[in-house]
Every structure is written in C-alpha cells, then in structure tokens.
C-alpha cells in the first residue's frame with residue numbers, strides 16, 4: 001500500500017545549483033517528523049514542494065495515493081495547513097483571523113465558533129480573542145498563524161521553523177499544541193527545524209537533509225543514539241560547519 005505522503009525522485013535546481021537530488025521519502029499517517037539540516041540545504045524548498053507552492057524539476061509527490069500531477073495546486077493546498085517562519089496575520093480580530101479559514105470552507109456558525117474557541121484555548125490565545133491581530137507580539141502572532149492552520153483539521157500540517165525567533169514561553173506553548181494535535185487528532189505533521197533539541201523534544205521521527213537527499217531518516221531515539229551516517233553524528237555533535 002502507498003504511504004500517506006510519498007516523495008519519489010524529487011529533483012530541484014535553482015540556476016546550476018542542484019538543491020534536491022532524486023530525493024525519496026515516505027511519511028506515515030499520524031506521524032510527527034522533524035526535518036533538520038544546515039542552512040541552505042533546501043528544507044524550505046522541500047516543504048514548498050510538498051505544499052505545491054513550488055514544482056519539482058522532476059519526480060512526483062503523491063498524497064494518499066494520488067499523484068500531484070493529477071490534482072490542482074488549490075485542491076492540494078486546501079487539505080494542507082502550512083505555517084511559515086514569520087507570522088502571517090491580517091487586519092482583523094484574533095477570532096476573525098482564525099475563523100477565516102473555516103468561513104472559506106463554509107463551516108456553519110455554531111460549529112465555527114466552537115472550533116475557533118477550542119483552538120484559541122489550545123494556543124492560550126482565548127483572552128486575546130477580540131484584539132486586533134496587528135497589535136500582537138511576534139510570539140502571539142505566530143500562535144495565531146498556527147491556530148489558523150490547525151483550526152480546519154488539515155490532513156497534513158507543514159511547519160517551516162515556526163519557533164525560530166521566539167522566546168521559550170512561546171516555543172513551549174507551540175510545541176505542546178503540536179504534540180497534542182498530533183496525539184489527539186492524529187494530525188500528520190512535518191516540521192522543519194534548525195534546532196535538534198526541538199526535534200528531540202517533539203518528533204517521533206527525524207530526517208536529516210544534506211546534499212540533496214534525506215541521508216538519515218529514523219525514529220527519534222535511534223537518530224540520536226545510533227545515527228546511521230557519520231555526517232549525522234557530526235551534525236548532532238555540532239561539529240558540522242555551515
């Protein structure tokens with residue numbers, strides 16, 4: 001049986017520079033995978049290909065057995081929640097920022113209200129519900145971005161360094177929410193992070209992107225205790241120069 005999300009021979013070049021080289025990977029339903037790797041190796045590029053914001057030069061992504069070439073970008077994006085490194089909020093209350101993605105999907109008002117309030121509670125934003133999102137701190141705004149992506153229960157949640165610029169308090173609220181969402185709703189989650197400690201804290205599996213491939217991809221305990229590739233050992237030890 002095909003995996004939930006499958007990447008088959010994905011290649012991507014910018015100019016003459018090969019970023020991804022026939023990358024293969026399979027992600028299981030309900031998994032929580034951290035993709036780690038040095039700056040500039042193509043982590044964001046890979047997430048953007050999965051979210052269909054970018055097309056690979058060759059190779060195919062399949063989601064629940066359906067190849068992307070047979071689906072429109074919009075159809076794929078409607079099923080995926082994506083959170084970028086910098087918060088994306090618009091000029092409306094916190095409640096309406098989060099409600100937007102449900103209104104867009106035609107969810108009825110009573111259910112909409114319940115779902116928004118429940119996700120605001122999860123991200124400890126309930127007391128800010130009526131505030132203008134433009135007045136929020138960076139950490140609060142990033143929690144709103146995450147709430148917007150989570151509220152419609154996407155089939156796949158993609159996060160690109162969602163806590164890179166945040167203080168420990170905001171990081172811990174976001175990490176707890178991601179783990180709870182994965183545990184309670186079995187939301188399949190892929191998080192890109194520079195931070196191997198974050199990968200260790202929250203992920204079930206870790207994938208190491210280097211030289212255009214996932215050179216190591218294993219259960220979190222195994223990744224850290226018995227890495228398969230010497231380059232992983234060097235990365236974990238902080239010896240890798242980049």
Ligand SMILES: Nc1ncnc2c1ncn2[C@@H]1O[C@H](COP(=O)(O)OP(=O)(O)OP(=O)(O)O)[C@@H](O)[C@H]1O
Nearest residue numbers: 014015019037038039040041042043044045046194
């Ligand atoms: N649209 C583009 N045009 C040209 N080059 C690009 C483009 N997007 C990315 N690149 C280059 O591709 C490489 C990989 O970029 P990417 O943003 O995927 O790396 P990353 O692993 O996410 O890095 P970081 O950890 O710093 O965020 C970089 O060298 C980047 O400059």
Ligand SMILES: [Mg+2]
Nearest residue numbers: 043044045160
């Ligand atoms: Mg990046």
